[in-house]
Amino acid sequence: MLRVFEAFSGVGAQRMALRNLKEDYRIVATCDIDETAILAYYYTHGNNKKSRKKYDDPKKRKFIIDRGIGNKNKILKMGSDSLDVLFNAVDVCNNLGDITKLDVNKIPDHDLFTYSFPCQDISSVGTKKGLDAGSGTRSSLLWECQKIIESKKPKYLLLENVKNLTTGKNKKNFHDWLDYLDDQGYTNYWKIFDAKDYGIPQRRPRVIVVSKYGECNTNLVKDNDVLVSKNIEDIIDFNEKDWKKFVPKSKVRGSVKNKHYAFLDDRDWKLNGVMIGKYCSTQRAGRTGLKIIKNENGQLFERKLNALECCRLMGYDDSDYYNMKNGNLTDGQIMKICGNSIVVNVLMNVFKNIYEEENL
Numbered sequence: 001m002l003r004v005f006e007a008f009s010g011v012g013a014q015r016m017a018l019r020n021l022k023e024d025y026r027i028v029a030t031c032d033i034d035e036t037a038i039l040a041y042y043y044t045h046g047n048n049k050k051s052r053k054k055y056d057d058p059k060k061r062k063f064i065i066d067r068g069i070g071n072k073n074k075i076l077k078m079g080s081d082s083l084d085v086l087f088n089a090v091d092v093c094n095n096l097g098d099i100t101k102l103d104v105n106k107i108p109d110h111d112l113f114t115y116s117f118p119c120q121d122i123s124s125v126g127t128k129k130g131l132d133a134g135s136g137t138r139s140s141l142l143w144e145c146q147k148i149i150e151s152k153k154p155k156y157l158l159l160e161n162v163k164n165l166t167t168g169k170n171k172k173n174f175h176d177w178l179d180y181l182d183d184q185g186y187t188n189y190w191k192i193f194d195a196k197d198y199g200i201p202q203r204r205p206r207v208i209v210v211s212k213y214g215e216c217n218t219n220l221v222k223d224n225d226v227l228v229s230k231n232i233e234d235i236i237d238f239n240e241k242d243w244k245k246f247v248p249k250s251k252v253r254g255s256v257k258n259k260h261y262a263f264l265d266d267r268d269w270k271l272n273g274v275m276i277g278k279y280c281s282t283q284r285a286g287r288t289g290l291k292i293i294k295n296e297n298g299q300l301f302e303r304k305l306n307a308l309e310c311c312r313l314m315g316y317d318d319s320d321y322y323n324m325k326n327g328n329l330t331d332g333q334i335m336k337i338c339g340n341s342i343v344v345n346v347l348m349n350v351f352k353n354i355y356e357e358e359n360l
């Protein structure tokens with residue numbers, strides 16, 4: 001049994017991967033501050049469970065605000081029904097809230113600590129402010145994980161972030177972090193995983209560091225057989241009818257000649273021209289414009305990907321999308337959740353290695 005603490009939990013792609021592997025696991029706590037992410041997690045994994053705490057509304061508000069979750073004024077004004085859902089989400093999923101305020105004594109013991117900290121200040125399209133300790137940037141929240149690692153000494157750790165963490169001005173901090181883990185007694189493995197090599201037609205290169213306390217006999221970032229493989233036809237929602245004629249904005253690279261469908265990227269046209277191909281560009285939280293193109297008897301049509309398709313491109317189950325949608329999240333919110341998340345297939349590959357090491 002792996003007891004897991006999912007920090008920066010988002011929708012819980014980590015938990016989806018563990019669920020899909022059908023191995024023994026238990027999530028002992030999560031931690032996030034974003035209201036939408038916390039609701040997404042609850043709708044996906046909470047099975048509609050209700051808190052056992054018999055709190056009145058002011059006590060519920062205090063419970064949420066004390067954890068540094070959401071916008072304080074919004075929570076103070078929130079209607080009773082919305083408050084009830086958010087309170088259930090925080091309590092049922094044991095969301096411990098803001099990592100900067102976290103009292104380590106409140107964190108249950110766990111075997112695996114996952115920390116996919118914010119990438120905004122590292123990513124090539126982000127602020128580029130970096131992640132120096134004490135800089136106050138969102139990406140510098142990485143250093144908050146030290147108190148958890150030092151006090152709980154989890155057997156396994158999993159870091160995930162954008163590839164840029166390993167290069168340019170971020171490279172020093174990345175290697176300082178690896179040295180730190182080494183000093184703490186961890187054996188570390190890291191690799192850039194691109195979702196397109198793990199059965200999902202999306203370019204999404206991400207660095208993953210997997211660590212084990214003490215010696216380790218398994219290469220924790222090795223590739224395993226891809227368990228679920230999807231191509232563009234598996235991603236497409238054939239109920240979607242909103243196609244319009246494709247009129248290229250600039251030079252077209254790639255073609256859809258011998259196929260019916262391809263992904264289309266017409267946003268970076270100044271740099272690259274309109275690109276057509278079998279892999280979708282990286283989904284990001286700030287973008288909802290990813291597109292596909294189809295060839296119908298030589299006539300080309302385009303449309304934007306919908307939220308169900310975006311979920312499929314992250315390796316989520318369709319039921320994960322419907323649970324969020326039925327829970328009341330908008331398609332725009334769900335796409336943002338996807339953009340911030342981790343491709344489930346990649347996590348399944350890595351968790352398989354951890355279970356292999358556990359079963360030696």
Ligand SMILES: C[S@@+](CC[C@H](N)C(=O)[O-])C[C@H]1O[C@@H](n2cnc3c(N)ncnc32)[C@H](O)[C@@H]1O
Nearest residue numbers: 008009010011012013032033034098099116341
């Ligand atoms: C890159 S996303 C991780 C997504 C996640 N791995 C998933 O499966 O969807 C980073 C998350 O960190 C959360 N976050 C930002 N600041 C935080 C803080 N101070 N404490 C805890 N979580 C925080 C964000 O709300 C966001 O959901």
